[in-house]
Amino acid sequence: MIRSHVMICGGTGCTASGSKQLQETLAQELEKKGLQDEIKIVQTGCFGLCALGPIMIIYPEGVFYSRVTVDDIPEIVEEHLLKGRIVQRLVHTDEQADQVVTSLAETSFYKIQHRVALRNCGVINPEDIDEYIAMDGYAALQKVLTEMTPDDVIQTLLASGLRGRGGAGFPTGQKWKFARAYDDDQKYVCCNADEGDPGAFMDRSVLEGDPHAVLEAMAIAGYTIGASQGYIYVRAEYPIAVKRLQIAIQQARDYGLLGDNILGTGFKFDIDLRLGAGAFVCGEETALMTSIEGKRGEPRPRPPFPAEKGLFQKPSILNNVETYANIPQIILKGADWFASMGTEKSKGTKVFALGGKIKHTGLVEVPMGTTLRQIVEEVGGGIPGGKKFKAAQTGGPSGGCIPAEYFDIPMDYDNLLAIGSMMGSGGLIVMDEDNCMVDIAKFFLSFTVDESCGKCTPCRIGTRRMLEILEKITDGKATMEDLDNLEELCYYVKANSLCGLGQTAPNPVLSTLRFFRDEYEAHIKEKRCPAGVCKHLLSFEIDPVKCKGCTACARKCPVNCISGAVKQPHVIDKEKCIKCGTCIETCKFGAISKK
Amino acid sequence: MKSIEELAKIREQMKSKMALRESEGTIRVVVGMATCGIAAGARPVLNTLVEEVNKENLTDKVSVTQTGCIGICQYEPVVEVFEGDNKVTYVKMTSDKAKRVVAEHLIGGKVVEEYTIGANQAV
Numbered sequence: 001m002i003r004s005h006v007m008i009c010g011g012t013g014c015t016a017s018g019s020k021q022l023q024e025t026l027a028q029e030l031e032k033k034g035l036q037d038e039i040k041i042v043q044t045g046c047f048g049l050c051a052l053g054p055i056m057i058i059y060p061e062g063v064f065y066s067r068v069t070v071d072d073i074p075e076i077v078e079e080h081l082l083k084g085r086i087v088q089r090l091v092h093t094d095e096q097a098d099q100v101v102t103s104l105a106e107t108s109f110y111k112i113q114h115r116v117a118l119r120n121c122g123v124i125n126p127e128d129i130d131e132y133i134a135m136d137g138y139a140a141l142q143k144v145l146t147e148m149t150p151d152d153v154i155q156t157l158l159a160s161g162l163r164g165r166g167g168a169g170f171p172t173g174q175k176w177k178f179a180r181a182y183d184d185d186q187k188y189v190c191c192n193a194d195e196g197d198p199g200a201f202m203d204r205s206v207l208e209g210d211p212h213a214v215l216e217a218m219a220i221a222g223y224t225i226g227a228s229q230g231y232i233y234v235r236a237e238y239p240i241a242v243k244r245l246q247i248a249i250q251q252a253r254d255y256g257l258l259g260d261n262i263l264g265t266g267f268k269f270d271i272d273l274r275l276g277a278g279a280f281v282c283g284e285e286t287a288l289m290t291s292i293e294g295k296r297g298e299p300r301p302r303p304p305f306p307a308e309k310g311l312f313q314k315p316s317i318l319n320n321v322e323t324y325a326n327i328p329q330i331i332l333k334g335a336d337w338f339a340s341m342g343t344e345k346s347k348g349t350k351v352f353a354l355g356g357k358i359k360h361t362g363l364v365e366v367p368m369g370t371t372l373r374q375i376v377e378e379v380g381g382g383i384p385g386g387k388k389f390k391a392a393q394t395g396g397p398s399g400g401c402i403p404a405e406y407f408d409i410p411m412d413y414d415n416l417l418a419i420g421s422m423m424g425s426g427g428l429i430v431m432d433e434d435n436c437m438v439d440i441a442k443f444f445l446s447f448t449v450d451e452s453c454g455k456c457t458p459c460r461i462g463t464r465r466m467l468e469i470l471e472k473i474t475d476g477k478a479t480m481e482d483l484d485n486l487e488e489l490c491y492y493v494k495a496n497s498l499c500g501l502g503q504t505a506p507n508p509v510l511s512t513l514r515f516f517r518d519e520y521e522a523h524i525k526e527k528r529c530p531a532g533v534c535k536h537l538l539s540f541e542i543d544p545v546k547c548k549g550c551t552a553c554a555r556k557c558p559v560n561c562i563s564g565a566v567k568q569p570h571v572i573d574k575e576k577c578i579k580c581g582t583c584i585e586t587c588k589f590g591a592i593s594k595k
Numbered sequence: 596m597k598s599i600e601e602l603a604k605i606r607e608q609m610k611s612k613m614a615l616r617e618s619e620g621t622i623r624v625v626v627g628m629a630t631c632g633i634a635a636g637a638r639p640v641l642n643t644l645v646e647e648v649n650k651e652n653l654t655d656k657v658s659v660t661q662t663g664c665i666g667i668c669q670y671e672p673v674v675e676v677f678e679g680d681n682k683v684t685y686v687k688m689t690s691d692k693a694k695r696v697v698a699e700h701l702i703g704g705k706v707v708e709e710y711t712i713g714a715n716q717a718v
Contacts, residue, residue, distance in 0.1 A: 001642060001645045001646040001649055002612070002615070002645070003615075003641065003642070003645040003659060004615070005615050005616055007616075038642065038645075059615050059616045060615050060616075060658040060659070060660050061660055062616075082628065082633070082661075083628045083629055083630070083632075083633070083661065083663055084625075084626070084627075084628040084629075084660060084661025084662045084663060085629070085662075085663040123616065124613075130605055130608075130609045131609060131613060133602065133605050133606050133609060134605075134606055134609030134610045134613050135613075136606070138602060139606075142599055142602065146599070255596070255597045255602075256596030256597050257597070259596075261596070263597070263598065263599050263602070264596070264598050264599065
């Protein structure tokens, strides 16, 4: 009889930090102690606290161990699982609360979180359909098939206020209503799992941690719009998500929850996977559908919209993974429950992937309208090294930055749009005073230049010319006229590109120009990078007073550009210096500075 | 293919198996599993408690966990039952005694006086 469950995170983050080996070692150790029939190992999806991985939670006590290594396993088995003594040194210490917390729910990371889309992530074994069923899985599908008409489902979604979680925030109920209205012999339900923004990984975590929720919601969508076939377009770079989806689809077919005559109601629906080759443009709806059709992934003009002529020219809907993950809950708990969370026009919760200069890198889900300050300081644990918050980038290469003066902005679709950013799929990259905003804009733009599919000229050539101007600025060769041209080009590319990729590509430039124009001007007029990032504008110098002549920097310098006799102040040959910063890290006396 | 009834059945069965992961039940049964407890035979007691609690479908309100040395090694195996602010300490437990505690105390709500530390000290 099982008396304890050991949950080990099997998400991509913790797998990378070694959770697989942990699981194997634990299984061997349990066997050695003869505990294999008393303790069950459960591999789960992402808990969200990726920075502290690999993560292990032991029930029934609910003890939360972080950064567990293979060497810790014998102690955990001997002390905790056999003798019931918590291994204190592995228990997560909450720096903000300045205390040791034994359970996950007590951490400041989880306190203001509200998990709807992520409710099963880290709670169930995603490879076991029975565990999903125990968490009321497929109850929403049953309710829809036996008690609701397709119009009831649409009404519920409209009343809930659910908007697309992929970025633009289009009302989901509306989308389904349009697709239902078109009459055709075949319609399609598609799922966009082509998450490609740098720094975003919420869809991956949902697929890895709770794949059945997406399948269930797609079946509900099929019933609602009158489709019998679904496609999940998922990146091939997400091997764990792909594997778990394959397992989930097979299990659902075995149980008759996908296929003909689902639950004996006569409803027929099946789902297939399509693996994306990793082109960012395939996250755009028309390009995604073109790619599923087996053609080169390029967008096509709208209208006609996919609701009328989508996949294979048939009426289709496309929703994002996180949007789907919310739907079974809305059906079961009602539209009012969902609408009670969030702000006036943005209901429910939003998952954010925290990255950049933040302590708790990971996944968080908070009610819409939570302020950026709460997300960064309370949930994210603030910025390491006591540095100052400068800005946060949301929406990836399509979004913009939120500067410190808007630190208290309630995060929802409309507030972010109003300040020139966007919710996007939920990537949230935190930047501190050491980040150069021109460099950030350049980074995102070089991403869109690479990812532009080339079909339309404004995007293919316009983004390239913009990047060239940005490079001129960071090289210190630009004039104020270049800055004007850059801005004009931004508006041109935005207005004339064919699809969302090009239309939003200038956003990172426009938003950094709006809030950090002084940084651009410092690069151009003073040939200076205020954050000390842009290499061409930096010069390294040794303070002759502080230099002790220890020769450490000269020995470390990869291009041998530092010279000087022992116990005499050294000098840097600025012509040869490649500005790598190795000397600054090496110097024990703080004698070297960059300007 | 599963029918709606079969789906409901799976849900019920799995729910009790996963109840372990819910927040702790209203009654907490703690078994002393330090070296002294294990030497005195605490493991069969722990396993019996887990089995009985599952068999009687008590997993929603009862959680069974272990603890370290309580400090009364001569009375091991020790089992403590916490309910609200109340604590009952059973001493010198065996598998058979554990079955009676589940039946009479956890289900019946009546403390098995003769196994408690109070009764054993008086002897």
